[in-house]
Amino acid sequence: MVPLHLYLPAKRVKEQLQAVADLAPAELSVAIRGQERFLGGLGAQAESLMADQPETRSEPLLIDGALAGHLLWRAPPETEAQVMPWIRHLGTLFNTMMELEYARRAVAREALESLREIALLERASTLLNRSLRPREVADALLAELATRTPRITWSAVFLYDFAQQEHTLLTTLGTDAAPWFQEFAASPFFQGMVTGEVTGIINDIASHALCTHADPRFRATIALPLEAHQERVGLLVLAADHKEAFTSADLKRTTTLASIATTALRNAQMFVAETNMFRAFIGMIASAIDAKSPYTAGHCRRVPEIARMLTEAACADVNPPFHDFHFSEDDWETLEIATYLHDCGKVVTPEWVMDKPTKLTTNMDRIALLELRIQLIMFQERLRGEGEESQRQEFWKNQLDFLKACNLGNEFISPETEARLRGLAKITWHDLQERPHSLINAWEMDNLLIRRGTLNAEERTIIEDHVVHTINMLKEIPFPPRLRHVVDYAGGHHECLNGRGYPHKLTDASLSIPARIVAIADIFEALTAPDRPYRSPYTLSKALDIMQRMAMDGHIDPDLFQLFLRAGIYRRYAETHLKPDQIDAVDPTRYLAG
Amino acid sequence: MDTVVIVDDEVHIRSLLEQTLEELQEERDFEILTAANGGDGLATIQRERPKLVFLDVMMPIMNGYDVCSAIRADATLNDTKVVMLTAKGQEADRQRGLEVGVNHFMTKPFDPDEILKLAATILQG
């Protein structure tokens, strides 16, 4: 039924009738009546005129050929000749007004449709281009569709996988939609959607040739392949639980939104591909560093795992000081990159310094030279006819054992040891020109006198410089703002809360929680690493003992260490990464602060 | 019958808003009146006491802020809701609009569905 009052407003009818009222014959009654209401009239009987009264005459009022109401009138028969021109005039007038109004509204509808489309495009392109994660783009699309078309009960986006040449479910919206769509993806009906045989609106699924199921929850659908530049990106499926749920306006809106989403999805896919490539590079660098030394093998791959576990624990902890510690997706990515690359500076550290197994190691262990010189000295003594052979053998075997022990670096050099070394240095051998040389040269003496470990001061600097190299190398990478903290997280792993770390002697005031986490992960991995050049691997309890001391003297963050223990991270890590004989009984209460 | 007044000096904005609201007229009865400047607009508003006013900002004779201030100063117009039509990118206008008592803002080019949703809510209340 056409609503006459919209095309012929009562106000206008009144205006027109008033304009002619004085000229019309007094006996004439006129009424304009739509299907359901009286719009206006003239004369005493106007409001009582009805189309079905035998004495009332009528002219049809048409809108685009359809009956919308009547122009009704009644007049004494003798005045008809006088009245008819008036009636014809009014009929033409009102029909013309309606026609113009009809045309105006048609144009207006088009204009409003365009405005709607612009508004939708604008809103959708902001919404759908907000994220570069395919899943988030697809979720935004489904959410927008759901608000615009409430009849959708379930919806899903499938992503096309080029390598596998198949569509995989990316995301869904609706109660229990995910398992349903998983199952649906195996049906011939879905295959029809993939091939394009089933496309657009299917308002009665049950009657479709490819439909093999009778699911009362799935009666109507809109299926749209998502394509950009003739390349398949994915597939959009909307479902409703009743027949005839979707209109062509729904399809139009869905198509508009889907086209923007497709571009956004493709951009997101490209971004993911670039990110994956970057990650592969990071993995490659981590592998290169790990491959440089058999002793630190896997370090760069295990530190990220420990750091992730500890960060997860900090996020989950509701107690101070971690109750408002949060990690965003970008933070997680930052942490992953930072931990993989925390030792990337080691690519420039000479291998023999990195794992220096003995004090006299350069690119070879120079203890062999000492042994050769001893052989030479014994030979030259023999030539000179000095001493007795068996005593000589005995004496030099002792000295060599002593030198070898000093070379290992696991014992403290006492004043007596130093005196003995200096005494040995006085013994000489002679070259071809008969010039005397000391058994132990100055460089060798400096190294043998190293008090702890195997590294001399210069080598320690070289080792410590790896963080400087890490920082400098990472600063070369133009990280986007969301990853701007990579250098901070990675570069602080040898800093200490008490300011005694390196390279910048930072203090707790400037060390972020993630940087502290990386430091703990680095230390725990290094302590428990199954292979070290000059010692057998520590047991779990020994490693925790050492870390407890570090926590007490301000080397590592005590709160994080407590969390590390409380959350059982050391145990979970040990189960998968340590040798069985390293895993001894640990009593965490021994370490937890009372 | 409820009345809605559209005050905008640009004829195409007036007519688009009118056409948008006509869609709502198919469901409920209300009258739409228009004015092409702030002065006429305020006179119409004070005479008709509409439930809802769509108000442009930059207009001859009297700008939108002043019209809105005048509406808020008139106790008989307490129930009149004012929707200010702002141009895109003039977010600073909002602060001033809020200060003179604007109830809602719409950015041109407007979304017909948002206009309809807003008008329906206001006319219902």
Ligand SMILES: [Fe+2]
């Ligand atoms: Fe390091």
Ligand SMILES: [Fe+2]
């Ligand atoms: Fe490390």
